[in-house]
Amino acid sequence: MARLQLSNITKRYGDLKAADDVSLDVVDGEFLVLLGPSGCGKTTTLRIVAGFIEPTAGSVRLGERDITTLPPWKRNAGLVFQSYALFPHMTVSENVAFGLEMRKTPKAEIVPQVIEALRLVRLDHLGDRLPRQLSGGQQQRVALARALAIRPDVLLLDEPLSNLDAKLRQDVRVEIRELQRKLGLTTVMVTHDQEEALTMADRLVVMSEGRIRQIGTQQDLYERPADRFVADFVGRSTFVEGRLDGEGRFVSAGELVVACDGSGRAPATIALRPERLVLLPPASPAMDNTFPGVVEFISYLGSQVDLHVRLSPKERVIVQIQNRPEQPLPVIGDAVRVGWSRSTGRLFLT
Ligand SMILES: Nc1ncnc2c1ncn2[C@@H]1O[C@H](COP(=O)(O)OP(=O)(O)OP(=O)(O)O)[C@@H](O)[C@H]1O
Ligand SMILES: [Mg+2]
Structure with missing residues (x-):
């Protein structure tokens, strides 16, 4: 040894x-x-x-x-x-x-x-x-x-x-x-x-x-x-490409304005873990980041379900939700609200 x-x-x-x-x-x-x-x-x-x-x-x-x-x-x-x-x-x-x-x-x-x-x-x-x-x-x-x-x-x-x-x-x-x-x-x-x-x-x-x-x-x-x-490579991420605008915000290629922990002005990418994104019920309060979207694809994995949600013409994210019998699952074409906290987005300068 x-x-x-x-x-x-x-x-x-x-x-x-x-x-x-x-x-x-x-x-x-x-x-x-x-x-x-x-x-x-x-x-x-x-x-x-x-x-x-x-x-x-x-x-x-x-x-x-x-x-x-x-x-x-x-x-x-x-x-x-x-x-x-x-x-x-x-x-x-x-x-x-x-x-x-x-x-x-x-x-x-x-x-x-x-x-x-x-x-x-x-x-x-x-x-x-x-x-x-x-x-x-x-x-x-x-x-x-x-x-x-x-x-x-x-x-x-x-x-x-x-x-x-x-x-x-x-x-x-x-x-x-x-x-x-x-x-x-x-x-x-x-x-x-x-x-x-x-x-x-x-x-x-x-x-x-x-x-x-x-x-x-x-x-x-x-x-x-x-x-x-x-x-x-480790875990899963959805990547959103864009830039830091110099005012503490990230603006995606599809013009979503995302709150994140970054400063300066530079091209950047935000990585999002699917299980840290949530679907917000219609009347619930907004999170740091809240965007309307449309479900385009659903992967049914048994205990979990992956929703591929279009947020803008250039951005689609994966939202992983728990499959609970009391909650009806969305179907393709449903309008949803996707939310995530500021600290969820991992920022990389590109
Ligand atoms: N004897 C050799 N001559 C030339 N190139 C080699 C030789 N052995 C390995 N390579 C190259 O070196 C690189 C690394 O090879 P290596 O076998 O270490 O990869 P690996 O990470 O173990 O991949 P895998 O998961 O496929 O086994 C590869 O691009 C491979 O083609
Ligand atoms: Mg090998």
Whole structure:
């Protein structure tokens, strides 16, 4: 177990920077998640930590050691990849023993370490099976056991759950997280699945185009997104484009005048969370921002309903309402009033 530090890591492939000046400090025992769209550099960053890719610049420290130029097998990192990559002709136990044999662990120690690792993932009764005789979730746990068997200083997980169906994914998520906590394992997991990232992480790192956009807790990212990209990628936002008019107001492209916490005169965008917008009954008092609109589209999601409401020729917002039996749902074409408080709009200069 150890602290993991990446300092100014860059990886170039020709003109492309797959990782661009990435600095991270993962504290001992922390579960850090790298989140971002396809191609943003998550796997590259993880493989640099594992030692499979040499960075063009920057350094990696694990505990007290600079491991930047160390080969993978000397790093003591446990790895689980997207495809479980078990050896099909080897039994579960042989698969788990593989990393220990590669590391020239004495024979007498291998068996107890394999048993211990399989016990951790609750598969010690299936050691003699072949991978194809296991379910997807069990195979995933063998891959995890294999990573844990070497008693790693850091656990690196690259989309470890993407081959599992939605229900199983939720179960294995919880299993991995509880095990990681119990072992106090410093862990970096890569995913492009927002929900997975939010449910598992102590802290999240949002990446795009090789760069870190923001590092923080779930609340940091949701309540205080650093930029428009994060506001869009974590949770949902409707964006209203426009400009600050120099008098403490925001004027949208469709000429809505919006009260917001911004000053100055500049092009800007306001991000609105759908669940923080409300439908106001006709006679109720106005909020900081109250606009008449027309419902153009409805998405029925069961417990919630998304209303796409046109506020002006250039602006349409999503209002998420709770589906309550006592409240009749609007229908397409209904005239409504949409309201939100001043602090709801997150302002970004553009
Ligand atoms: N060996 C390589 N040679 C050239 N370009 C590469 C190489 N490996 C990765 N890239 C490029 O680097 C960028 C980052 O790739 P990376 O695999 O880190 O993305 P990712 O965030 O893991 O994406 P995904 O979610 O699709 O797995 C991509 O644009 C990719 O095409
Ligand atoms: Mg990847």
